[in-house]
Amino acid sequence: MALPMQRCWGRLRAVTLQCAAGYHAKPRTTGFGGMYKPDPADPDIKEWHKGPKYEAKLYGRYGSASGVNPESLWPSPEQLLLLQEEEKEWYPSLQEMLNNVKQREKEALQKKLERERMIAANMAKMPKMVADWRKAKREARLKEREEKAKKQRLLLLAQEKFGTSVDLRSPKFLEMVKEMEKEEKKKLKAVKRQQREEERAAMTAAIKAATQPKPETDGAV
Template sequence: MALPMQRCWARLRAVTLPWPAAGYHARPRIWGLDTIYKPDPNDPNTKDWHKGPAYEAKLYGRFGSASGVSPESLWPSPEQLQALEDEEKEWQPSLREMQERLEAKDRELEKTQRERERLIAANMAKMPKMVEEWRRAKKEAKQKARDEKARKERLLALAREKFGIHVDFRSPKFQEMVKELEKEERKKMKALKKQQREEERAAMAAVLNAIPTPTKPASPATDSKA
């Protein structure tokens, strides 16, 4: 079993490779790990990431005092330290600050919930009145629709009496008749309202006349003369 597999592998390598190759693996080249590479910052060919305190801190962290870097120079300045403290306070608050923020958020949520419950209670208290107004408006709309339907039927009956069975609602004669009837109805309503006002005034006058007028008491001087 092993011999046919070896033959197959040899033929496959002969087909894929133009010449025989040996299974050779070279050792990786090790660059100077024992030496310290510290570029000149004044050299224009020096890369930006080879300059500055970040690279010096990297050298000091790898080689220690052998790097020639002074650890005092790596310590942040008072301004940088203040900036770091401010950033830490903003992004890494203390436990007490986080608790206060959570408590304030809970209070705000409770206030919002109470306001919502108060609004719901107020709307529920207004609900019967709103339902009654809705029912009254719906009833008035139905009554208005019925009145309008009755008016149209009455106008249609009058038009048929005047113009015959076949009536064109778009004809000028029919529109003129409608205007005249509406004008007469407004006059009748106006006269009816005037009559009602006059009757109310007459009833009020009758009530006022029925009230007895109080008599004026006699003065003491008149009584002594008597």
């Protein structure tokens, strides 16, 4: 068991040494624990080793030994204004957050109360809506029965006039229906006219009775 393991470790060591022999690291630009300052003229400088952010990092770690002018790390007035606007937008104060929470709670309460008022108003209208629906259903059934009765009456009249083989779509039958509808409209107008005349006569009699002087009566017993 030990022999295969020794062979495996030996091969792994040989491969590792062979790879390590071909690796040549670049010489360090600073000593151990020193400060790395890239050469601005070097085209191979990484992006994170450029700009004010890296200089601020160097100054924060090494101070004046970094050779960085601290005045150059302060933002310009334009940058400071942008930072302030960004802070107001994305980092509101505690009071602003509390005000926003109160405003949202107030709006939610108003919506809840409005919804409850709407439900109460609809519930108050419910009996009338049910009564109207039932009335409409009764009127629709009554109208349907009247239409059936009218159609049956017209059919009987047509059979008496044209025979039993009358066609409900024939011009003669349709003409007869028009004539009967005209007669019914005339009768309905006459009934309404008579009702108006009776109401007018009753109103005239009531006015006359109210305006006539009452007969004087003797007050002696």
